[in-house]
Amino acid sequence: MREIIGRYGTALAGLALIVFFVVFAPNFATTMNVVNVLKDTSFLAILALGFALAFTVAELDLSIAEMASLSAVVCGWLVQLQYPPLVAVLAALSVGALLGGLNGYGVTVLRIPSLIMTLGTAAIAKGFAFMITQGVAFVGRWPVSFTGLARGYTFGIPNLVLWLTGVTLFAWGLVKWTRTGAHMVATGEADEAARLSGIATGKMKRIGLLLSGILAAITAVLLAANLSSAAPNMAGDYLLYAIAAVLLGMTMFEPGKPNVPGTVFAALVLKVLGNGLVLLGAPYYVQDIVLGVIIIGSVAFSASVMKKAAFKV
Amino acid sequence: MRLSDALCELVQAMTDTTTPILSLRGIGKAYGPVVAVREVDLDIFAGEVVAICGDNGAGKSSLIKVVSGAEEATSGTLQMRGKEVVFASPHDALSHGVATIYQDLALAPRLSIAQNVFMGSELTRPMLLPFLRVLDKKKMAQAARGFLKQLSVTVEDMDRPVERLSGGQRQAVAISRALRWKAEIIIMDEPTAALGVKETALVLDLIRKLKADGRTVLLISHNMRDVVALADRVVIMGAGRKYVDRPLGDLTADDLSHMIMAGNARAA
Numbered sequence: 387m388r389e390i391i392g393r394y395g396t397a398l399a400g401l402a403l404i405v406f407f408v409v410f411a412p413n414f415a416t417t418m419n420v421v422n423v424l425k426d427t428s429f430l431a432i433l434a435l436g437f438a439l440a441f442t443v444a445e446l447d448l449s450i451a452e453m454a455s456l457s458a459v460v461c462g463w464l465v466q467l468q469y470p471p472l473v474a475v476l477a478a479l480s481v482g483a484l485l486g487g488l489n490g491y492g493v494t495v496l497r498i499p500s501l502i503m504t505l506g507t508a509a510i511a512k513g514f515a516f517m518i519t520q521g522v523a524f525v526g527r528w529p530v531s532f533t534g535l536a537r538g539y540t541f542g543i544p545n546l547v548l549w550l551t552g553v554t555l556f557a558w559g560l561v562k563w564t565r566t567g568a569h570m571v572a573t574g575e576a577d578e579a580a581r582l583s584g585i586a587t588g589k590m591k592r593i594g595l596l597l598s599g600i601l602a603a604i605t606a607v608l609l610a611a612n613l614s615s616a617a618p619n620m621a622g623d624y625l626l627y628a629i630a631a632v633l634l635g636m637t638m639f640e641p642g643k644p645n646v647p648g649t650v651f652a653a654l655v656l657k658v659l660g661n662g663l664v665l666l667g668a669p670y671y672v673q674d675i676v677l678g679v680i681i682i683g684s685v686a687f688s689a690s691v692m693k694k695a696a697f698k699v
Numbered sequence: 700m701r702l703s704d705a706l707c708e709l710v711q712a713m714t715d716t717t718t719p720i721l722s723l724r725g726i727g728k729a730y731g732p733v734v735a736v737r738e739v740d741l742d743i744f745a746g747e748v749v750a751i752c753g754d755n756g757a758g759k760s761s762l763i764k765v766v767s768g769a770e771e772a773t774s775g776t777l778q779m780r781g782k783e784v785v786f787a788s789p790h791d792a793l794s795h796g797v798a799t800i801y802q803d804l805a806l807a808p809r810l811s812i813a814q815n816v817f818m819g820s821e822l823t824r825p826m827l828l829p830f831l832r833v834l835d836k837k838k839m840a841q842a843a844r845g846f847l848k849q850l851s852v853t854v855e856d857m858d859r860p861v862e863r864l865s866g867g868q869r870q871a872v873a874i875s876r877a878l879r880w881k882a883e884i885i886i887m888d889e890p891t892a893a894l895g896v897k898e899t900a901l902v903l904d905l906i907r908k909l910k911a912d913g914r915t916v917l918l919i920s921h922n923m924r925d926v927v928a929l930a931d932r933v934v935i936m937g938a939g940r941k942y943v944d945r946p947l948g949d950l951t952a953d954d955l956s957h958m959i960m961a962g963n964a965r966a967a
């Protein structure tokens with residue numbers, strides 16, 4: 387019983403929260419609102435999964451939001467210049483890969499703590515984003531072949547939800563079912579033990595940070611496609627939310643460890659919470675306060691669960 | 700080189716009992732100003748159990764960390780079967796067939812028994828496409844259970860995190876990991892230090908089995924009775940130097956203790 391509460395307690399609480407808003411928040415359960423919440427969740431969850439993969443190799447990637455903003459700007463710029471959408475998307479992904487690669491290089495070769503390295507990368511990305519846009523957003527009537535990536539439906543399912551499903555399956559399959567994933571987990575859990583077992587720990591850290599950059603770029607493409615615009619600070623607000631999703635996710639399914647299902651479900655809970663609070667008429671600043679409480683509370687909760695686990699024989 | 704020559708050389712290497720399987724030449728290791736190992740030469744022959752003894756701080760762990768690739772030597776070279784090798788990482792040593800059980804075990808506490816035993820050498824099976832390989836968790840759990848059973852550890856749940864095991868069980872997990880590599884040379888740094896009487900006997904049995912299996916064992920131990928029971932040859936270190944290297948012959952545990960103390964006195 388204790389085991390179940392430790393493992394699923396917060397997930398059940400999240401579920402209860404969703405039910406609460408369905409019942410009590412006016413207009414929460416309308417199709418349009420639900421689709422909007424799911425779409426919003428997709429951006430957040432994909433970005434948060436990047437953070438979670440970096441966190442899996444025990445590195446903090448604080449540059450996810452700025453990497454996403456710069457990728458979005460590059461993407462929007464090329465779409466605006468009427469390059470084929472494919473070119474724009476590939477360029478955006480390259481930006482994410484480049485920045486993620488830079489983070490990996492800095493952390494493993496130059497041995498800069500990821501906290502510092504990724505803050506530096508974030509500042510650099512932000513600077514370039516403002517340089518390219520000159521501070522204003524790219525907005526236009528963009529081709530449907532591009533905006534459809536985020537706004538379209540396939541077999542009646544929003545494309546965004548399909549992207550999220552794809553990324554989630556990829557991340558989960560990687561971490562849980564591949565040798566590379568096992569090496570990433572070992573590196574994050576005990577990097578000296580992993581190294582002594584013949585694991586290329588530096589490479590694993592680079593892979594985690596690289597994937598974080600690429601997922602930030604995927605988020606960016608979808609954000610730009612959804613809004614038909616790209617602004618230099620468009621993903622800025624997502625950093626804290628993504629961190630909160632990963633930390634809240636660490637309180638469920640595999641307590642104390644960054645994990646894929648937890649991250650995705652926590653992203654949904656956070657978005658439902660934000661949306662529900664708005665519908666209930668709570669002032670906007672309440673969201674920030676709640677977010678902060680969740681970040682702190684999640685870590686406190688994980689720590690207490692882990693302590694109990696360690697003493698249980 | 701022609702294939703036939705290569706084969707010849709291979710057969711020669713495998714049947715050669717005069718060329719050491721592993722040679723250390725002038726190995727030195729310093730941690731900044733602290734010199735842990737000085738100018739050690741050592742030859743290990745295939746199938747031997749070589750015990751390395753010496754007081755705390757003698758440099759035993761530092762020496763084997765060089766051989767296991769965990770630390771880079773400050774000076775000197777390693778040879779395997781007469782050919783120079785460079786172990787820049789544990790991975791290099793493992794791929795040359797040298798596996799090590801470290802004194803501090805080097806386990807990941809929150810990961811499961813199976814994950815620890817197969818860390819770095821996970822088993823996979825093809826899935827849908829031949830190149831798409833997924834972890835074979837079932838097989839790993841089974842094999843891990845088998846390794847532990849050899850050491851008479853009967854934990855049923857291979858998913859149990861290592862932090863929830865007893866000291867002896869953890870030791871068994873660390874040993875199982877080394878066995879899992881099927882290495883030719885197995886290095887054990889104080890494998891029985893944390894164990895009770897019964898568990899110690901099992902590890903000693905295991906070492907005998909490894910020897911019977913034709914594997915080469917480098918055993919570091921404080922327990923002279925274990926050394927006398929198992930070793931073909933003893934090496935005694937003090938203050939980073941090797942000062943005894945001889946077949947065990949009819950040396951007793953007491954003789955060994957005296958030799959270590961005498962060495963300490965000389966070093967001091």
Ligand SMILES: Nc1ncnc2c1ncn2[C@@H]1O[C@H](COP(=O)(O)OP(=O)(O)O)[C@@H](O)[C@H]1O
Pocket residue numbers: 730733734735753754755756757758759760761762
């Ligand atoms: N990582 C390290 N950094 C600095 N000094 C070390 C380190 N490891 C060992 N030493 C020092 O090297 C010497 C030999 O240690 P060690 O090889 O652990 O000896 P032993 O295993 O024989 O007890 C000791 O003086 C020890 O303090």
Ligand SMILES: [Mg+2]
Pocket residue numbers: 759760761802888
């Ligand atoms: Mg030691």
